[in-house]
Amino acid sequence: MNIDYTLNELIAVNLSKEFKNGEVGFTGLATGGPAALYITAIPLVAMELARRTHAPDLNIIFAGWIQNPDLSKLTRLPNAEYDETLRDIPCEGQYLTYPYQYSFRRGSISFGFGSGIQIDKQGNINSVCIGNHDKPRVRMVGPIFLPEHFSMFGREYVMMPHHEKRAFTNKVDYITGVGYPDGKKGRKKLGLTRGGPELVITPKCIFDFDKIKGKIKVRSIHPNVSLKDLQDSTGFELGNLNNIKNTKSPQKHELKIIREDIDPHGILLGNN
Amino acid sequence: MNIDYTLNELIAVNLSKEFKNGEVGFTGLATGGPAALYITAIPLVAMELARRTHAPDLNIIFAGWIQNPDLSKLTRLPNAEYDETLRDIPCEGQYLTYPYQYSFRRGSISFGFGSGIQIDKQGNINSVCIGNHDKPRVRMVGPIFLPEHFSMFGREYVMMPHHEKRAFTNKVDYITGVGYPDGKKGRKKLGLTRGGPELVITPKCIFDFDKIKGKIKVRSIHPNVSLKDLQDSTGFELGNLNNIKNTKSPQKHELKIIREDIDPHGILLGNN
Amino acid sequence: MSFPKRSKKIINLEDAVKNINKGDTIAIGGFAIYQRPMAFVREIIKQKIKNLTVIGVTNSIESDILIGANSLKSIETSYVGFEKYGLAPNFRNYAEKGKIKVIDYPELICIDRFRASQENLDFWPAAGLGGTDIVKLNKNIKKFLCPITKKILHAVPAAKPNVAIIHALAADEFGNIISPSYKNMAQSLDILISRSCENTLVTVEKIVSNNFIKKHPNLIEIPNHRVKSISLAPFGAHPTSMLGKYSDDEEHWNEYIRASDNNESFKKYINKYIHSSKNNDDYLNKIGGAHLSSLLQVDTQK
């Protein structure tokens, strides 16, 4: 039986299985279509799906300050952190003193979602610049909250909306968030006692990490993506991919929950 | 011309002259008649008098969280920090997040008022215990906010409701707040870069400090107190007091402001 | 489609107290004589849990009663006293007999110790402690120099409570706690300690619906995932006050203080109000409906 689903649905469903009951998931707010889709909309659907399947006690933190929003009341994807749209959405808590009074540093957040312009083989992420820092070829917004995502959250899902050679590189030009230099051991030596990237999710595949060796590896390749396409779009060697499995297709009942209950108007995942 | 005044009025008027325009004065809340009179009521009257004479921009912080209360609306001296009496008194600000978010440590407070069970020649104060700490002869409440009074406020007025030998001692049994061990130099060596006791005010005299030598000395003796009485009530040598001046008597207009404007019902200073 | 159900966090006070073990280090919510989780504390005494350490800021009857019931081995705080009701009788008595270990910290530093725990730091950098006996008598405070300016500082150890206990206005069954928007020290510290510890046990005046929570999301400063259990305990702070809800019970404070005059009378007090009370409802009946009603406040401030 062949079920029809979109790439966004594929990613959301696979992500949802990563979350355990009782955990707390953190999304920030990105803007611009692809970034917003990957670090806000897909994670929200994935977490809501987890709540409706195996993790009813999962807490969703939306835009850094809205706890367990009623997503069915969304009329559009909010594009500002502090405007009426988020202020007025029904929810179970507003962390108004976020973030400086809150215990994110203590480990309140089980996992988060982040993105950058580059990620490398060790899982380091870059959101600052391409080229020399003091006169860069491309200057981006800055570190923002990524160093915190990569050190104080329990784990980080790196969401990359574009799978291109220049973004998946041997070594990032600027380390905003630290991956696994010399593995978990290396993190510890740097004083990083928790957290780090868990998966890297792209339109073509899902990466995970050999956390001992400190090396990224392909966990699964999305259906209809060729091994050659994947390697050609990636700036570092992927090694032998012959035994790589396909990313698991969504089940019918999972798609039904997404389409009928979580995102009936296609505000989050679109109607593509 | 002889003007009739009370000891409380004498102290309040003399204190008021210590405050400069634009300063911020801090009172906590003590309970029990004598302590409350000395660290709360007299300071409030003194500060209000300063506001009405030479320091209109003086800010009063009452009970640690009420800014510039309308004292004429007091119907009794409040005896609790967080009850309706203080919540409902008209004022210009309530520091509800006091004290941990506030910039007391940055130097917001010009001066404060504190007391203890012992004070010694160097100006060290004790509010913790008499005798050995782990099995004391007398155990008092603890350090409370005094270490902060003596290190982060600009200066401290020590208000001692009883002038007795056992309270004015060569060396306190426990240093809660640091005076001038080896003078100001000694404070600096301990990392204390600001603050310290300025005056010690008692029912018999006003002490100040030789801040270079780090030694308490009598600044003035209250009218009608004999030199012998003063020395007999003090646990350390006062030295030659022959040239000591009398504490300055209040002026008629100062008493008029206190009696008619600040404390018309005698709620603060009593009618004694 | 039927979805899995969320877990409820409501348990009996009796069961909640079973989370406390002999020898634990506990933080008790409230401030001085305000909003203390007294119903919870009474149940600790009823269950005869011993050898506890209280880490506090300013403490009063919630610790004094534990001391008098021989439940505390030590207390780390800036103050134990009853404010307008004078000195804390059991604390003073036990301290002077050397029967309780007292570790003194300044008031602000006591709060900093919880801030350190909240932010996962093992210490807090404190200025202004030099020369005090607070430092001299406490080997856990370490002198160090500011890494940037080399100024003298002291590293004060984080609070690190095993368990935190607070009394709050209301919660839903999932454990989202309502704090009033007009807060003072008691509520501010409750929020802080809930963020300093993974075992926060909460008693509440009222259980409200999840819809009520959704109507007031800005009042949720302690979200369900910071809370281990919720137990219903109306008038749970009695005889301390809950500003905006009820005043402190002056009559009962005085009864307590009189009872603390000697061992025998204190035992009688504990027996009457704790050991021979079945539960919090039974306690409240002993205090009396009319008397409790007389403590209720009018509050139009949200």
Next chain:
Amino acid sequence: MSFPKRSKKIINLEDAVKNINKGDTIAIGGFAIYQRPMAFVREIIKQKIKNLTVIGVTNSIESDILIGANSLKSIETSYVGFEKYGLAPNFRNYAEKGKIKVIDYPELICIDRFRASQENLDFWPAAGLGGTDIVKLNKNIKKFLCPITKKILHAVPAAKPNVAIIHALAADEFGNIISPSYKNMAQSLDILISRSCENTLVTVEKIVSNNFIKKHPNLIEIPNHRVKSISLAPFGAHPTSMLGKYSDDEEHWNEYIRASDNNESFKKYINKYIHSSKNNDDYLNKIGGAHLSSLLQVDTQK
């Protein structure tokens, strides 16, 4: 009896800006694209004050416009961008040409730097920075070990702004500032920076009576003694928003972004809205009464 009069802190915006000197390190209130003291920033540009350093948390148009007007020498922050309006054009352009020094800090650490100043610490102890280029490129961050557990930490330098500038709802003539009780990051950070600096210059939407202040004492989180001057500047955050009062001006943001396309058009923009505007009133007339009215919000939340 006549008593001496309290000093008033109200001065013209033009005079307030004279408190800023060439080379100063300034903190600018608000957060990202919310509640920025834009009227004040425009007056800085009008008075051609140069060589400034901005110490921030997340920055947007308030810094981008200063960069485009050649007023900034450097910026220390976690973010310069326009959120939903995309990248900050002048920031990006100047950074890529090496014409502005950018010192990167993580978002929470940016806030910690102000907390350090608030508490008179010269550093803040930060965990989790090891291995980042944030540390590698910044000689002012010093590695040190926790004095108690010897865990690896980094000492991040305090913010230490010379001057802080914020835009607020209202103030009385003595300088007591009203903050809404429903606050978000913009107002929280404004309060924090007012406590980190002895030169806080405030613009307000409205001057209110001292009696109004006395009616709402719980809204005074920035008392007069933390404030150096008050200047009236209605719509003083335009084109950024003031949640509960007015929305951001999407049309004007887009005009600004179009103008930032090249030097000439940006000069034209600055000339039209700043150099050839007499004052804030004149600016508001250029934006237009009807257009400003269309931005007003309905807010029943206090």
